[in-house]
Amino acid sequence: MRLFALTRPPKVQGVDHPSEPMSKRKAVSIKDVARESGSSLTTVSLVLNKRDRRISDATRDRVLKAVQRLGYRPSRLAQGLQSQRTGFLAILVPQLRHAFADAYFGEIISAIHDHARTAGYKVLLEVADQDFIKSSQHVELFDRHFVDGILCLGVTNRDTYLGDFSEYSRPVIVVNNYLPGEKLNFVRCDYHEAGRLACKYLLDLGHKKIGLIHGADEVQTTHDLRAGIEDALAKAGLNLPVDRLADGLYTEEGGAEAARTLLRRDAAITAIIAGNDKMAIGAISGLKESGLRVPTDVSVVGCDDMHQAAFCDPPLTTVHTPIYEVGQRACQRLLELIEAKCDSVEETHPVSMSIRKSAAVPRA
Amino acid sequence: MRLFALTRPPKVQGVDHPSEPMSKRKAVSIKDVARESGSSLTTVSLVLNKRDRRISDATRDRVLKAVQRLGYRPSRLAQGLQSQRTGFLAILVPQLRHAFADAYFGEIISAIHDHARTAGYKVLLEVADQDFIKSSQHVELFDRHFVDGILCLGVTNRDTYLGDFSEYSRPVIVVNNYLPGEKLNFVRCDYHEAGRLACKYLLDLGHKKIGLIHGADEVQTTHDLRAGIEDALAKAGLNLPVDRLADGLYTEEGGAEAARTLLRRDAAITAIIAGNDKMAIGAISGLKESGLRVPTDVSVVGCDDMHQAAFCDPPLTTVHTPIYEVGQRACQRLLELIEAKCDSVEETHPVSMSIRKSAAVPRA
DNA sequence: CTGAAAGCGCTAACAC
DNA sequence: GTGTTAGCGCTTTCAG
Numbered sequence: 001m002r003l004f005a006l007t008r009p010p011k012v013q014g015v016d017h018p019s020e021p022m023s024k025r026k027a028v029s030i031k032d033v034a035r036e037s038g039s040s041l042t043t044v045s046l047v048l049n050k051r052d053r054r055i056s057d058a059t060r061d062r063v064l065k066a067v068q069r070l071g072y073r074p075s076r077l078a079q080g081l082q083s084q085r086t087g088f089l090a091i092l093v094p095q096l097r098h099a100f101a102d103a104y105f106g107e108i109i110s111a112i113h114d115h116a117r118t119a120g121y122k123v124l125l126e127v128a129d130q131d132f133i134k135s136s137q138h139v140e141l142f143d144r145h146f147v148d149g150i151l152c153l154g155v156t157n158r159d160t161y162l163g164d165f166s167e168y169s170r171p172v173i174v175v176n177n178y179l180p181g182e183k184l185n186f187v188r189c190d191y192h193e194a195g196r197l198a199c200k201y202l203l204d205l206g207h208k209k210i211g212l213i214h215g216a217d218e219v220q221t222t223h224d225l226r227a228g229i230e231d232a233l234a235k236a237g238l239n240l241p242v243d244r245l246a247d248g249l250y251t252e253e254g255g256a257e258a259a260r261t262l263l264r265r266d267a268a269i270t271a272i273i274a275g276n277d278k279m280a281i282g283a284i285s286g287l288k289e290s291g292l293r294v295p296t297d298v299s300v301v302g303c304d305d306m307h308q309a310a311f312c313d314p315p316l317t318t319v320h321t322p323i324y325e326v327g328q329r330a331c332q333r334l335l336e337l338i339e340a341k342c343d344s345v346e347e348t349h350p351v352s353m354s355i356r357k358s359a360a361v362p363r364a
Numbered sequence: 365m366r367l368f369a370l371t372r373p374p375k376v377q378g379v380d381h382p383s384e385p386m387s388k389r390k391a392v393s394i395k396d397v398a399r400e401s402g403s404s405l406t407t408v409s410l411v412l413n414k415r416d417r418r419i420s421d422a423t424r425d426r427v428l429k430a431v432q433r434l435g436y437r438p439s440r441l442a443q444g445l446q447s448q449r450t451g452f453l454a455i456l457v458p459q460l461r462h463a464f465a466d467a468y469f470g471e472i473i474s475a476i477h478d479h480a481r482t483a484g485y486k487v488l489l490e491v492a493d494q495d496f497i498k499s500s501q502h503v504e505l506f507d508r509h510f511v512d513g514i515l516c517l518g519v520t521n522r523d524t525y526l527g528d529f530s531e532y533s534r535p536v537i538v539v540n541n542y543l544p545g546e547k548l549n550f551v552r553c554d555y556h557e558a559g560r561l562a563c564k565y566l567l568d569l570g571h572k573k574i575g576l577i578h579g580a581d582e583v584q585t586t587h588d589l590r591a592g593i594e595d596a597l598a599k600a601g602l603n604l605p606v607d608r609l610a611d612g613l614y615t616e617e618g619g620a621e622a623a624r625t626l627l628r629r630d631a632a633i634t635a636i637i638a639g640n641d642k643m644a645i646g647a648i649s650g651l652k653e654s655g656l657r658v659p660t661d662v663s664v665v666g667c668d669d670m671h672q673a674a675f676c677d678p679p680l681t682t683v684h685t686p687i688y689e690v691g692q693r694a695c696q697r698l699l700e701l702i703e704a705k706c707d708s709v710e711e712t713h714p715v716s717m718s719i720r721k722s723a724a725v726p727r728a
Numbered sequence: 729c730t731g732a733a734a735g736c737g738c739t740a741a742c743a744c
Numbered sequence: 745g746t747g748t749t750a751g752c753g754c755t756t757t758c759a760g
Contacts, residue, residue: 025531027448027507029753040731045755054729073507077450078753080441081736084391088488100473106465113464113489117496122510123489124452125477132481143391143437145737146486169390253675311617393737404747409739418745442737445752509753 028070037066048074080145088122088147089334092138094154095129103306104276104323105153108175111327112151119335121148128152133161142168149334151175156218171337173345175330176323177220185337185345187330189321191221191303194351195228198273198301198319201353203236207271207299207362211262212240213248213255213283215275225275225303244269248279255282260290263298270362271299277306277318284312284358299359315356322349392434401430412438444509452486453698454511456502458518459493467670468640468687472517472539475691483699485512492516497525506532513698515539520582535701537709539694540687541584549701549709551694553685555585555667558715559592562637562665562683565717567600571635571663571726575626576604577612577619577647579639589639589667608633612643619646624654627662634662634726641666641673641682648676648722663723679720686713 033044039059047055047063055063066072080086091112093105100106109125116123124147132138138161141147150172152162157179165172174186202210212229215222230240243265246258255274259282262269274280280302284294292298294314302309302318309316326349333345397408403423411419411427419427430436444450455476457469464470473489480487488511496502502525505511514536516526521543529536538550566574576593579586594604607629610622619638623646626633638644644666648658656662658678666673666682673680690713697709 025507025533027753030755031753041754042731042733042756043729046730049755056729059730071507073504075445075509075753077441077444077509078736079755081439081445081738081753082755084736086441100464100477101467101470103465106470109464109489113491117491125473125487125489127477127481140437143435145439145441391737394739395737405738406740406748407746410746413739420745423745439737442752443739445737445754446739448752 025071027075028072030072030074032070033063033066033072036070037063039063084145085148085338086145087120088124089116089331090124090126090141090147090150092126092128092150092152094156095127096154100125103278103308104304107306107323108153108327111324112175112331115328115331116335119332121335128159128161136164139164139168142170149173149338151330151334155179156216157220158218171334173330173334173337176321176326178346179220183344185333187326187333187345187347188221188349189323189326189351190348191224191321191351192228192231194303194319194321195225195230195273196232197228197351197353198303199229199232201317201355202271202273202299202301202359203232203238205271205299205359205361208238209244209266209269209271210240211244211246211259211266211269211272213246213258213262213272213274213279215248215250215279217247222275225273229273248274248282250276250278252278252282252285255279256286256289257282259283259286259298259300263287263290263292269298271301271359273301273303275303277302277304277309277316280316280318280358281308281312284314284316295358295360297363299362301359305354309354310356314358316354317356317359318354320352320354322351325349391439392436394436394438396434397427397430397436400434401426403427448509449512449702450509451484452488452511453480453695454488454490454505454514456490456492456514456516458520459491460518464489467642467672468668469517471670471687472691475688476515476539476695479692479695480699483696485699492523492525500528503528503532506534513537513702515694515698519543520580521584522582535698537694537698537701540685540690542710543584547708549697551690551697551709551711552585552713553687553690553715554712555588555685555715556592556595558667558683558685559589559594559637560596561592561715561717562667563593563596565681565719566635566637566663566665566723567596567602569635569663569723569725572602573608573630573633573635574604575608575610575623575630575633575636577610577622577626577636577638577643579612579614579643581611586639589637593637612638612640612646614640614642616642616646616649619643620650620653621646623647623650623662623664627651627654627656635665635723636662637665637667639667641668641670641680644680644682644722645672645676648678648680659722659724661727663726665723669718673718674720678722680718681720681723682718684716684718686715689713 030041030044034041044063047060113123152174155174155177174184176188178186178188233239246261248255248258272283274283280300283300287294287298294300302316305318305320309318336342394405394408398405408427411424477487516538519538519541538548540552542550542552597603610625612619612622636647638647644664647664651658651662658664666680669682669684673682700706
């Protein structure tokens with residue numbers, strides 16, 4: 001099967017170097033363009049950077065023609081050396097099983113990549129694991145002129161390495177999280193509001209005993225979500241006792257286990273909020289396995305509104321957190337920091353309910 | 365909540381620039397080290413690159429101390445300009461919904477990243493969509509000295525842009541696929557053998573009517589897998605009629621739909637092979653929804669052996685394709701190509717059966 | 729309107 | 745053993 005010829009028509013090959021491989025494109029520099037167009041380096045550079053309209057149309061034309069003919073493209077390396085800018089951004093993701101195969105991180109990475117590209121930046125991937133930090137590779141990113149700015153994903157309040165960046169004049173931004181009390185740039189969703197909305201939705205349906213499957217304690221959003229839930233409960237004269245809390249480990253399996261734990265502790269629970277959709281979906285399957293119906297016996301509300309949420313059974317009622325937008329925006333604001341268009345970023349985006357079928361009025 | 369102070373203890377601040385931000389680390393160059401250590405640029409460079417043992421121990425010591433004291437790290441930009449190497453690799457992934465959130469690509473990307481890091485290379489992410497190719501950004505990767513080599517994921521025989529690379533002397537490698545008839549470097553799994561193994565396993569169990577849920581036609585592995593299945597069938601005096609083929613679109617939903625289609629066309633089918641685990645898992649859920657039991661009524665065999673395969677219900681019997689190893693190996697071989705340690709790569713890795721619970725003897 | 733020349737930070741011949 | 749110097753490819757004063 002050969003649908004097309006990938007290789008180009010062979011070029012005429014010089015006979016003087018018969019042992020050479022097929023003529024490969026050799027790097028063409030600004031010098032070649034200058035020679036070819038019969039002008040100087042300066043002129044070529046000036047034309048290309050549209051720096052100056054002092055160049056005569058005739059000259060510009062000659063230069064551009066030469067550029068075209070030679071297929072010249074300026075070396076980013078050389079430009080970077082000059083400008084002290086690389087045009088690269090780094091995305092730091094935490095170490096976890098297949099960090100790059102996670103839907104949550106994947107969506108943010110896509111968002112960042114998409115925005116970076118439209119702005120002419122390239123994106124570098126780094127896993128911020130122990131090794132990486134210990135060998136100071138995170139600060140090397142700046143010191144060795146690898147990147148102009150860094151986006152940190154999946155940040156926890158254990159990530160002390162973030163402090164190292166404060167010595168640098170290049171910007172760093174935390175994506176969809178923040179560290180209270182620290183002056184770090186961030187763009188995030190409002191997880192406090194997410195908790196409040198989810199809880200209020202369930203309260204309005206008539207639920208009184210609500211459990212929470214939460215994420216890791218060292219992640220600030222875990223606390224925000226819980227605080228939002230407690231606020232909503234308090235307003236209704238209720239509270240969230242510790243035996244209605246279970247850690248779902250951010251995974252489906254963990255969510256399933258946590259749901260069973262919650263109902264084992266207190267069979268009167270009629271609704272569960274999960275810190276993310278993965279755990280919510282896990283919870284649903286865990287409840288089903290225990291012979292409980294969702295939402296007839298127990299309502300489940302997630303948080304994320306990931307793609308899968310609409311396709312599970314029952315379709316998941318969840319809090320929509322605009323993470324794609326947050327990712328894009330984080331990238332955009334980082335570029336503003338890089339280009340000195342602003343000097344700090346603290347942005348919190350609103351969330352909303354995505355109402356589907358997994359939550360309903362409580363059983364009688 | 366403030367578990368630790370991220371910001372460093374404030375430095376003593378000069379009073380002469382009261383409006384300046386806190387003293388930031390300013391770039392330290394090789395010159396500074398030379399001055400600080402009272403030696404020349406060359407000496408510093410020589411010491412750092414361990415190029416020469418001609419340097420006296422005393423001098424080396426002085427230089428290294430200065431490096432330490434100043435926290436000097438060589439600029440990769442300048443080094444690159446000199447060496448014409450950037451130390452970057454690009455990963456080209458196809459455009460698909462959240463390319464970075466796909467478990468298959470995610471695993472390969474992780475593998476590449478992990479190997480690249482141990483070898484001192486950094487990894488750049490690019491989505492090879494229409495825009496990207498049309499604006500020639502793929503060739504810019506080389507022309508503008510962005511990267512030393514490129515790894516292509518999710519390649520199809522429609523990807524004519526691969527031909528553009530043949531003009532360049534920098535290496536490109538196709539990961540877990542290949543284009544027959546083209547001389548492109550590749551590292552891949554043996555999908556022909558995968559098909560053969562899966563089919564033989566089912567034949568040995570006693571199945572005679574076997575359906576195939578396949579992936580996209582423009583992907584070579586689709587053809588290989590099918591050919592492997594047909595080989596195994598032929599050896600048993602059987603064949604694969606077209607009505608036992610259905611496209612599963614590489615998704616769960618597609619797999620579910622395809623499974624139902626196959627059984628609607630021919631209710632006598634007792635086993636289904638799917639081109640990947642996603643479709644296999646979809647097929648299982650599609651069959652279940654149709655009231656069929658897996659494997660009692662219909663056996664299902666996948667291909668990939670992704671993490672999830674062990675955790676679905678029933679646990680998926682599948683062909684284990686060592687994609688993490690393939691990713692690592694592809695990166696490793698690409699580096700060899702870059703470093704001119706070899707000049708072409710064509711590697712096919714063996715696969716094996718991962719036997720779990722989704723396939724059994726056919727119903728009576 | 730255009731060109732010569734300095735310099736970005738580094739490496740490597742080549743001299744001393 | 746160590747320093748001087750040229751040059752990687754580009755941008756940008758500064759002359760003309």
